[in-house]
Amino acid sequence: MDINVQFKKGALELCILVLIHERDRYGYELAQSVSEHIEIAEGALYPLLRRLVNDGYCTTYLQESTEGPPRKYYKLTAQGELHMRELIVEWKHFVNSVSSLIEKGSKS
């Protein structure tokens, strides 16, 4: 599999958590929001969302909309928010480590 795809997959969970943290969102909306920033297979979102719900990081609720089917909104739980913060710290640490490695490597 393309290494780039693996990168994106790893980051996807964090992106989703941040987006839901910003405000409650439904699946299609999440797909659109993520696609604005990174190019991913949008379908991968739904299995991931299911896992987040199973792990207790999110809850869902249905809301009728004036047009189209009812929307399944995802809401971050307290545990989910904690998880998000941990992931952000890890992510920053990771990015810094890789950046410094690249810098050091490309100098010599």
Add this chain to the structure above:
Amino acid sequence: MNKNEFLTILHAHLSVLPPEERNELMNDYETHFAFGLQNGKTETEIVQELGDPEELAKEAIGERRIPQEQVYWFPPGQQQPQPASPPAAIKSRGSFATVMVYIGLFFLNLIVIPSLISLWGFGVSFVLIAFSGFLSPIALLFDYFLHGVFFPAKGFAVIVLIGIGILFTIISRYTIKGLLEISSRYLAWNIRAIQGGEKR
């Protein structure tokens, strides 16, 4: 690929999931199509954005088995959590223990098997007593034909002997039954001991 093809392939590849879980996921994708179409996209476009249904199904099945707190990398100094060790395999007996079991059984059987044989001797003799008791009238008949004299005392003796035969038939029936049970149980126990004794 259109919506129906996408959903059919996905559904087929999700067959390992429990039905309620599969239906929920299918519902998610169907809703996604509905929203996409509402936003003026074509089915083909939406399918392209969603990705390969076969890959998605693999992911959906894979996500379920991923342990909680799954992280895609580990900061330096933090040990990568060891995967839970598989449940300890059922301990099989070492070769030394096996040899000892065989030796132990050998000496035990040196005593038990002769005892069992002597017990069987009792059983067989009971059967023979019963049998000979029933044979006694024939013996009397032979005696009468050979000597041509009939002693009433012998007739009474035959009646007694038949009585004893009936008695010993009953006794030997229970004796043989008991012996068969003891022998088969002892044999089964021996086999169990040799095989390792964990089966019950």
